[in-house]
Amino acid sequence: MDVKTVAAAIALAAVTSGCQFSASTLVNQHATLPTVDRIGSATQPKSTSAPVDIESTLESLSYLEARALLLEEGWSPVVSKTCNEDVVGSYELQCVAKKISSWCHLCAELPELQTCTSNGLCAMQFSLPGTAKKISIATYGDIETWRASPEKTDLMIQGAKLTEGN
Incomplete structure (x- = not known):
C-alpha cells in the first residue's frame, strides 16, 4: 500500500470515528500516527496543524482506491x-x-x-x-x-x- 493510500485510510478512519488529526502527521515520516483500531476509534497525537480535509484526501485517489477505503472503514x-x-x-x-x-x-x-x-x-x-x-x-x-x-x-x-x- 502506498503512502497516499495509507494517509487516506488514516484520514477516513478519523472522520469515521469523529476525530480530527493534523496534516503534518502525514507529512512527517517520524511523527507518531494516530492509532486506529478495527472498530474505527482513533487516538490523537498532539499537534497544532490544521485538520486533514477528507474531501481532498478522497479526491487524491482513484475511485477504486477511495471506494475500497470507504467500504473497509464501514x-x-x-x-x-x-x-x-x-x-x-x-x-x-x-x-x-x-x-x-x-x-x-x-x-x-x-x-x-x-x-x-x-x-x-x-x-x-x-x-x-x-x-x-x-x-x-x-x-x-x-x-x-x-x-x-x-x-x-x-x-x-x-x-x-x-x-x-x-
Whole structure:
C-alpha cells in the first residue's frame, strides 16, 4: 500500500470515528500516527496543524482506491431505486429486451452509483451506518474502468463532499 493510500485510510478512519488529526502527521515520516483500531476509534497525537480535509484526501485517489477505503472503514453504499433508469435511460428496452447498452450491469456492480451522464460524469454516495454522515462523490472518466488498477483506470474523483444530516 502506498503512502497516499495509507494517509487516506488514516484520514477516513478519523472522520469515521469523529476525530480530527493534523496534516503534518502525514507529512512527517517520524511523527507518531494516530492509532486506529478495527472498530474505527482513533487516538490523537498532539499537534497544532490544521485538520486533514477528507474531501481532498478522497479526491487524491482513484475511485477504486477511495471506494475500497470507504467500504473497509464501514461505509455503506446508498442505493438509488432509480439507478438503472438514471444511468442507462430506458433500462427495459436497452438492457432487458435488446441488451444493447454496455452500462446495464453498472448499478448492480456499484450499488452506490446514483446517476451518470453520457459524457462521463457520475454521482456516487455512501453513508456511515449509525450516524447521519454521508459522502457524495462526483467522478469523471470511463465508468467501465472502475475496477482497473489506479495506473490504468480512467475513472477519477472530481469532487467529494462529507455531510452530516439528511
